[in-house]
Amino acid sequence: MALDKPTVMHIATLARIRLLDAELEPLANELSHILSWVEQLNEVDTTGVAPMASAASASLPMRDDAVTDGGCRDAILGNAPRAARGFFTVPKVVE
């Protein structure tokens, strides 16, 4: 699959990474190269083969629905680039 510049721009928007115009062409080439390399998997007949998401056992363990952690707001906010009055703060979203 050869990716064009608009497609790279679209992926970058989905991934929330700002790209410069000058970066689009080289990235399109690199990503196209990687994707055409991984497309060798099309040689493999996977009819009837179930997908494998993990090597761990398929059933997740259950535990009591109880609070086991928390009460450490200030420790968590301690790493925030911006925080105020016990909250993370972000640029204004709603006008």
Next chain:
Amino acid sequence: MSDPSLLALNLAEARDGLCRKRLSARELAAAYNEAVAEVGPLNAFITPTPERAVAMADAADERIARGEALPLDGIPIAVKDLFCTKDILTTAGSHILDGFHPPYESTVTDKLWQAGAVMLGKTNLDEFAMGSSSATSWYGPVENPWRRPGDNRPLVPGGSSGGSAAAVAAHAALAAIGTDTGGSIRQPASFCGIVGLKPTYGRCSRWGVVAFASSLDHPGPMGRTVRDVAIMLGAMAGHDVRDSTSAPVPVPDFERALSGDIRGLRVGIPKEYRVDGMPGEIEALWGQGVEWLRAAGAEPVQISLPMTKYALATYYIIAPAEASSNLARYDGVRFGLRVEGDGLEAMYELTRAAGFGAEVRRRVLVGTYVLSAGYYDAYYLKAQRVRTMIARDFAEAFERVDCILTPTAPSPAFAIGDKSDNPIAMYLNDVFTVPANLAGVPAISVPAGLSGDGLPLGLQITGRAFDEETLLRVAEVLESAASFRHLPGFVAGGGG
């Protein structure tokens, strides 16, 4: 200069010396703090923690004096900077985690401190563990303490746990911990002439490890000998309720498994690991390894793992897909770097553009693409189906054999800067290591010989899930047959 006689002891020897009070944890920590400073030019450490090391060593000395010694009391180790360590800078080698001081401790490091180990510092790595050279770190490349004789060009230590591998090889730590998503413990162990073990998926908790690809990430030990990594694994392993993929299975005494007796064990030799372009000397070393195990009473068995050639492509769909999801959390809001922009979306985009390096950005974009509407089935689901077939290859092989012997990597260490302009050439480093991550089975790299240009080469043993005991037993026999005693050109204390 650091005391070379102290630094030349391996972990098992230092442990015995501490228990018999022939040396103190304090003097060991002091010697290693000095060694960490001495190997500074390798750039193996991002954050040395010498004061923490002395405090932990003093506590170990007190316990030893009271006759209450813990299994790893006073043993100085290095920690890949992907493990969260409470109140100590944790970077993942990325600009985007600038200033991050975790308010909690990873399960694996917590277990090591509970066992008495002493923290020397946090080691350098490829950014977010994405790489095979330890050259993509925001904190600059790590140098391998080995160089080709008569050639001054610095070499890569492998990656992504390259700082941990370089530190152990240069005698700046008794052992270290790393993580292995596609070979990131075993390939640097091979490049640096040390032992590196990727345990079974679920054996060691991933809680508190900065996530790259959650279904493939494995914490594991790195050390100078097979016995040393067996001791480390015993302290690191065990079920953890905070990691739902952690396995509720008992932790055996791995050191006790080192009986030296492998008579009658069947060792698989997969024909698919003879890849194009692999140097003849690596194939010859592999053949030598087969003969060593045969001489010790094991039975070599030719096997086939037919899906091997598709493992890399499978990995380079699944790992970026999981990474693109895991790395969504770096948004400039809760921790690390923030670049302000015109509104919230702009802040996200500018923060991530500034914070991620080229390889991380490449993988996040590939991962986003293969998970996006219209491409999910063709790429991601397809790769997951091939993954099933790769795991099935191993399951079928382990009906016939007890372990599998292969090379660890298709080459020795290469020069810093080589392959950096060609992502796929870099990815090919992982051709022999990636299959075990996809299948979740344990694998270990043991230094087995030197290349023609004087660099270490490792052999890899892969075992059945949760049978690290057989894996370690065979590895120790291989280690003593190979009797690899070479040291790199640059060793703290001069190598004793």
